[in-house]
Structure formats: structure tokens, C-alpha cells
Amino acid sequence: MLSLLIFSPLLFGFIIAVMPSRLRTSFKYITLLATLLQLGLSIWIYLNFKTGAAFGGINHEAQFQFMQKLPWINLDLGTLGKMQVDYFVGIDGLSVTLLVMTSLVMVIAALASWEITSNLKGFFILFLILDMAVTGVFCSLDFFLFYIFYELMLLPLYFLIGMWGGARREYAAIKFFLYTLFGSVFMLLVMVGLYLSVTDPATGNHTFNMVQMMNPANYQHGSVFSVLSHQTIFGFSARSVGFVVLFIAFAIKVPVVPLHTWLPDAHVEAPTPVSIILAGILLKIGGYGIIRICLGIFPEVATMGAYWLGLLGVISILYGAMNALAQQDLKRMIAYSSVSHMGFVLLGIASQTTEGISGAVMQMVSHGFLSTMLFFLVGIIYNRVHDRSINNFKGLATIMPKYTLFVMIAFFASLGLPGFSAFIGEAFSLTGAFKSSSTNGLLPYWLSVCGSLGILLGAAYFLWTLQRMFFGEVNLKGGAVWQTALSDLNLREKLTLIPIAIMVLVLGLMPSLVFSKINDSVLALISYLQTK
């Protein structure tokens, strides 16, 4: 089932590849069909996902669902033993909500791709490859497989930004590519180290199985990352180095200040659908990786470093928000707001409390939808007049009332108005962070108090933008030409925006849609973290 979910986009990509270019107008419909099919599949998976203490997942291989485990690469390396790489996919509560979110965001991104006019074949093939890769990342339980999907995302993204982007697209694309590669190359080293340290208890071979990496008993005595033998690298504890390296790799994705500067450039230069995928899904891979891999494989280091993670989270929240306040470019403002919102995710994760981690996952799902909506909205105005400088617009509410309505929904939902999903995510991330000081003592309480200032700043930059761009008398830089160009939403745009608006509202009113699925996994994770 999961394999179908992962590889169906590839199939459609192949169909597009063999179709003649004169049918290019149909490509977008094929892509849309592919994403819709994927959405259907993921909803089916969501509905059939079983909950209960016996389905916690995390460090119990048997508790994962929709598992598929096939031997993939089995090389006999003589004296080095057998190289064992499995095609091993499966999901638990952490992945399932993110999977549904991913497939819905992909549908939106496909709809946003209507604006692409050049080289359609290439665009949609790359788009579908990317789709496959991100879905694969959320399902992989084998580190090698995870890594392959992880790297496979970069390639299509590089071309998608570099070829269909804005004026400084090449700079942005290469910056994004190198930044991310920098993280993942070192991840490769840790992965190999882990491989050499861990053996599969069943076969006695080294293995890339992530679930088995979570069990200290599976580490070979004296190996680099063994929990018991305290090896060192350059004088530092080997496991700490491993954790930090993996954390940096994922922190670049999240992005965590100060590793965030690829993000504003990449977002601003990328075409709308790619911005949507970047903000909606890619950032979540960072958060997901931190929970699944950093916390899962190096739990005791994560506990030791929790303070620093929380601090980085709060810095991201405040720094991102302050930068957003200073922006003149609408898209850049939203990009920085992403940095701020993802800071809550890190803060929640660092707290290692049920509230915090549930809040973090909720915030990821919520931000997935909201950033999609925000970037789609920016894309609409940019397509109409090819400008998105905040100061060049005034009084848009008068000429584009429906558009303004959706902007207000997106802005208020993002600034954490109760009734929308972001409120639940942020409030519980903060609750978890605060509770941490009195339960497990990982985070001091002022971190949470400082984090809540981010909510205040969020209101400031969103409302200021509303005031400057949308209210007041109409006054556009482009004068009457712009006024005619800035038509209100068309049917496709409405059809795109309404489902997301409903999603963020429904998740805000019924957060149990997410919490009921993730609860067992979060509880399992917490008890795992406590026992180490």
C-alpha cells in the first residue's frame, strides 16, 4: 500500500515522459490526477490507521503499520560480513498525519502549477519525482532508503528553482543545493558509522534498520556509536558528535537560525508551486527527522542537549519574527514567518513532554497547510502584476474583496487565532515547554515565556501588512494598469483555497483529528525517551 503511495507519482511521471510534447496541455491534468490519486490513497490509509497502545510504533518494529520489508541489496563482502539493505517502509502515528498533509499540499501545488508556461514536460516530470521522494522520506524505516529519498529530493528541487524561478534563481538554487548537501554529506558518514555499529539480532549482519538502531542491545560492543562503550571522536563523545551532525543536517531543513539563510532566497526565487512544496513539506522533513532520527537513535544526547535545542527554537521564533517585521517583500516576509513558526516545532520537540511533541506535530501539520495557503496567495498577486513589494500596494480590499478574505483567513490563522490549527500547535508547544521545567527539568521556564512573545510579534507583522497592503484607499504603484490586472479570484483559485481554509479551520476546531492518531506514538516516544 505504501509502495503504491510512494511510487504512483513515478508512474505518472513516466507516462508524461513518453507522451509527445504536442499534448503538453494535458500534462497538468495528469499531474493533478496523480496527486489526487495519492491523496485518496493517503486518506484511505489515514482512515484505516489503527490506534491504541499496541500501535505506538517508534522503537517497536511490530507496532508499525502498513509495513513492507523486502531484502534489497545483499552483498557478500567476505570477511566484512554481509551488506544488508532492506526496502523497509512502514508508518506510525508520527508519519501518518504528515503523509496526509503532504498529499494534500501536493494537490495544491499541482493546482498552483497552472502558472508554469515554459518547458512543461520537464517541470511536471521533476515535480512528480519530487513528490515520490518526499513521500518516501516519511515512510522509510531503513536509514539507507531514507537517505536515498532524502537526497533524491534535492535534485528535482535544484532544477525546479534553477530553471523556473525568478530573477536570481541560479544563485538561490545553488545556495539551496549546497546548503542542504552540506548537511547531508555528513549525515552519510554518521549513517555508515551507525551501520557498522548495529547488527540485526536475527541475522547477525550489520543493518541500516532505524528501528533496530534505537535498541542499545543491538550495538556491537566497542563499536563507534555503542551506547555502552563511550567511544570518542576528536575528544568528543562519539554519540554526541553523531547527534550534532544529524541535527545540523535536519536543522538546515527546518530551518533553525542561524542555518536558515537559504530559505528566504529559495522561497523568493522559486515559482509558486515549488515555494509551496518547500515551505509546506520540506521544512517538515527537518522536524520529522529530528523526532524520528535524532531523538530516536540518540535519545540520551537529545536529553542532554535539550536546553540548546529549546534555546535555538526560541531564537528562531523571535529572530524570524523580527526579521519578518522588517521585510518589504511580501514573499520574504512570509518566508521569515516560516522560520518563526517552525521555531515552535523545535521548542516543542526539545521539551520532551507529551504536550510539547504533540504540539510540535500539530504545528507542523498546521504550518504545512498555512504556508501553502500563504505562498499560493502571494503567487496570485505576483502573477497578476509581477510585483509583491508591500509598499507598492494599498487598498487591495476594495478591488479584490474575495482575495482579501482569504488573506485575512490565512493571516489570522497564522498568527494563532483560536479556532484555527496554528493556535493549538503553538499553545501546546508552549505548554509543553513550560511544563518541562517542572516535570523533566530540561527547559527553564523563561524559554516558554520568551517564546510566547513570538505570538505577539506574529500579530504585529501580519496586521501591519494587512493595514499597509489591503486597507485604506486604493493606491497602486502601477496605477490603472494594475487595477485592471488585479482581478479577483477565479474559480480555480477559489477551489484551491477553500479546501485549505476548511482544513485549517477543521483542525482548529477538532484537533483530535491529529491528536487521536499521534497520541499513542507520542506516548511511546516519551516513555522511550524516559527509559533511554
Place this chain on the structure above:
Amino acid sequence: METNLITDTSTTNLTLLAVLLPLLAFVINFLLPKHQFKWAGLVATSAIFLSLIFSAIIFSRVWESSHILHQHLVWFTIGDTHVYAGLLLNNLSVLMLLLVNLIALPVHIYSIAYMKGDENYNRYFAYLSFFCFSMLALVVVDNLVLFYSFWELVGFSSYLLIGFWYKKEKAVKANKKAFIMNRIGDIGLLTAIIIIFTQFHTFDIEQLFSAKGLVVETILKNGLWGALPASYQYLACAGIFMAVFAKSAQFPLHTWLPDAMEGPTAVSALIHAATMVAAGVFLLGRVYSFFTPSELDILAIIGCFTSFMAATIALTQNDLKRILAYSTISQLGYMVMAMGVGAYSQSLFHLVTHAFFKCLLFLVAGMVIHQMQHLKEEQQLDTDPQNIQNMGGLGKQMPLLFLVAIIGGLALVGFPFTSGFLSKDSILVQTASWSWAKGGAFYLVPIVSVITTLLTAFYVTRLIVKVFLGKSKLGIDLANQHPAKINLAYSIPLVFLAACSLFLVFSLNPFSYLNSWVIKGFSLYPVGEGNIWLPIVISLLSTLFVVFAYLIYSRPNKNIIPQQGFFYKLSYHEWYFDLYYQKLIVTPILLLANGLFWFDRVIIDGFVNLLAKITITLSKVAAWTDRNIVDGFLNFIVALAEAIANFTRKFQGGKVQYYLFSMLVILLVLFILKTVF
């Protein structure tokens, strides 16, 4: 209030209906097609009318019986914590439920006429219904998460309504300011809720704050608060105070309220005078058992200071609505102070009476502004229709308006036979006895409060005289003008509210607040001794001030009060709060934001780009080395080989002469060598 829990399904259903009907009206009005806009007012008004009937039934069931109705079901589960959604009805919440509806209904009726012809007529009523929904839900919910949610939604609907005329730049700035200042309070409340949750592991208001609740049983001593350090309790208390000060416009978070007057006047009447701003006081009432005595003292002092400050500002303002806004802040200060001195029931009593007469005054102001606007358009004048310096003489033109304005004004001043007399003086009496018990500097609190009352008498008289008496300052003979028609949609709400500003509604005895049903409803909280002399003395003094103000302002075109002094300027510029907030807070934050952006661009990104540059330079060096050294060496060898080859090639040119010549040379060389060695 004994913890006499009942689970009464029909009351629960009625409450749900009362709360959700305005929401339904909001949805209907929102989806109304364009040519059906005219129904919007009717939809919203009938929803609120039904809601009023239901809440009256609920009120009659709960109020006398002292029952507490508490029902909830699981909303969602996070980890092991169940978060519930439910209703909590006690005397406080049913009183608020009834009050909100009682104020909302006249405002809705008034609005049908007042907003007629506005192009966004349906949007107005949609927002108004949404506000009513949030406010009604706020007063009945049973846990802090939901309380916070509706607390923010109330602020949000206020944002929408302040900025209803979104083309007005001032209105848009005002609503942004209101929302952000309220947000400051919100994060305080959020922090407080998080702390309370961390301490007690529940969000349930009943479990936390009731007479035998968790809060009461957790004693604060030896620097510890239960298992947590005492500082948590102080922080939570500060958070709640912030929330109250923001929502109820208390110093230092009061500056949004005067600006909020940019919204439609009917909105100001409902939201920014009677209901939403009272939510802060309501919050205090909900969590009253949380505070320690010294924390309550702080509350009393801040409330007292705010009421005094706002009254001094109201003395010199010229904008009709701004005067009323400051007077609202001042009266809210009384309520907060009353909470601080332990006058729980008096505070809520004043909340109720104030809601009626302040709403009345705002609705009067709305009509006055309409009339001035009408005159302005007819005479093609360039004047501000809200400036009281341009008014005058409206009393003769609109006698009904004049009459109800006087009733409202007297109630605000606290004259005998009005409701204000009962409630305001009940607060003053308790404040006096509170300071008596404390002694020392605490005597200042009742003294300042009495001064505030006198200032109130002064500015109310100034307002009434300038607006209704004398001659029009516009130089128009009003006798020739048609007065604005006061139809039933205007007069019914005005007369109803005026009637509710009289003593009879609250107590049969005009001089004894102890007999008032509102006070009796909160009999759990001590009321203290009644005192008849203090109110009478204050009333006499107030009368003096009314006469004094009348004498000053009824003389045409004379400014007796110097307009240059420090105090005048301080008052006129509203104590310079906005100026200094802008200078000391807004500007530095923006500077910091820009500074951080510079840091981001130049330092962090600069570092990244520097790395890139270094890499590129290094690779250029490598490329140069590769080209010139590594490759150069190879090329050198190639060139050398080539040169040698070229040199030797010449020997095999195929020309006989060369062959002979070289042979000769070689022989010669050999010969020479042989002879020499």
C-alpha cells in the same frame, strides 16, 4: 454559591441555543447573496432576540436557586490529558449572559436604522453577530482553553468592527493597535493558563477556582506554591492582570480604547462600552480566588489610578466619542478597583448599571453625530461632526435625545434615583472601609476616587452643555433646520436603556444598594456595612461641580480655563502615552527588526557568501595551479620533446648536400677529437 451541581439537560440545551443562534446568524449573513442584503439586520436581530428570551429563562432557573450547572464532554486528548468542552453556569455567568443580550438587542435594533444604506450592511451584522456569539460563549464556557479562545475571538471581532470602514486610514490603524495591545494581554493570559495547567494539571474553571477548588487549597508560603516556587504564582497573577488591563483598558494598556472609537458608534456602544471591555472584570470575577491580598491591593491601586487619569483626560477632550471612551476607562477603573478592595458584588453591580447608561450615552452620541453630519453635508461645511466645539443647541431640536442624555449623564455622575448612584457609591463605601482597615497611604485610594467622581460630574456637565444647550457654534439657526427623524428603531432602544438607568430596575429603595437583587445574588461575598452619609455628601459635592461646570460652559464663547498650563496640556494630550509608546517601544522595536534584518543579510548570509567566495577563490587558485603548474609541466615536456624533435628532424631533410655536410662535420669533429686527445 454552594457546590450544588446539577445536570439539567434542558438548561444546557437552551444555553447552547442562546450561544449558537448568533453564530448561525453570522453564517447566514455571511452567505447572503448581494440583492438580499436588506434581510441581514432582521436575521441578526431576531437571532439576538431569541437568544435574549432563552437567556432570560436560563437566568430565572439559575439565579435564585444558587445552582451551578456544569456539563462537559471530551474535546480532545493530548497525551494523558483530556481537554474538555463544556458549560459552567453560575450566578456570575447567567448574569453576564442576560446582560450581554439585554444590551445587544437595543444595539441591534438601533443599528438597523443607523447603518441603513451602508454598502456593507450585511457584513456589519455578520460581524456583530459573530461578536455576540464570542461574548456569550466567553461567559458560559467551563475551562481555560475555551475561555482563552473566546477571549481572543472577542478581540478579533472587535478588530473587525473597529476597522469596519476599512478605507479610513485612521480606523485601520486603530484596529491594528487594538488587536496588538489586546495581544499583549492575551500572551499574559496564555502564560497564566500554562502555569495553572502545569501546577494543577487541569483547565477546568470549576475545579480550579470554586470555594473548595484546587487554587484555594494550595497555600502559598515559605517561597513555595504547592510544589512549585512562589514566583510561578506571581507570574501567573501578572499574566492575568495583563489580560485584564488590556481587555478592560486599564493603565498602562488603555490607549487602544479611545482610538477604537473609529468604529461605527453602535459598535462602540455595544463592544467598547458595555460588554467586551467588561470582559476583563468578568475574568477577575471568574478567577477571583486566585489572588493573594497583596495582589488585590495592587489591583485596587491601579484601578484607582486609571479611573483618575482617564477622568482628567476626559475634562479637555473635544471629540464627543473620545470623551465617552475616557469616561468608560474611568468607570472600568472603578470596577477593577472594587475587585481589588474586595467589593466583588459591588464591582459586578457597577458593571451591570454602567453597561446600560454608557450604552445609552453612546447611542445618543451616535444620533448627535448623525445630525452634525447631516448639517455638515447640507451646509457644505468643512467641520468635524464629532467635535463638541461645533455643537450646541441640539437640545431644543431633539428633546427626546436631550432627556435621555440627561438621564444617562446623571447616572454616570451617580445622582440619587439613578442606578449609578447605587452602584458607584456602593463601591466608594467599601473602598472607604477597606482603607480604614489598612490605614496609612491607603487612605489616598478613596480620596482619589471621590475626586474622580467630582471630575466626572464636571466633564459630563461640560459635555451636555456644549452639545445640547446654548446656540449652535456653526452659526446656523437650528430653528430653520429639520431635525433628524427619530423613528422607532431609534427611540425604543433609547427609552429602554434610559429606563434601565433608573434605580427601580435594581432596587426598590433608591438609597439602599444592599437591597439590590444583583448584590444579593452574590451573597457569598461580603458586602460590608451600608452607609448613607458618604453617598449623600458625595452627591452634594457633585451637584456643586455640576453647577460650577454649567456656569463655566453655558456662557457663550468664553474660555475661562486657561489653555496653556502644564496640566491642561497633559490632559489634552492624554498624558502623552501614545507619543511615548511610539518613541520608546514601537520605534525601537522597528529599529531592532531592521537591525536584525541587516544582521541576517550582512553577517549570517554574508558569512555564507564569504564561504562560497573563499571556496571559489581557492578553486580558482587550484585551477591556476592546474593550468600553469601541473599542466605547464606537462606542456613543458611536450614542448621540449618537440624542440628536440624539430632539431633532429632537420638531419633527415632528404637533401644530399646536408647529408654530405653533416658527414663532413662529424668526421671533422672526430678527427679533431682524435688529434687533441
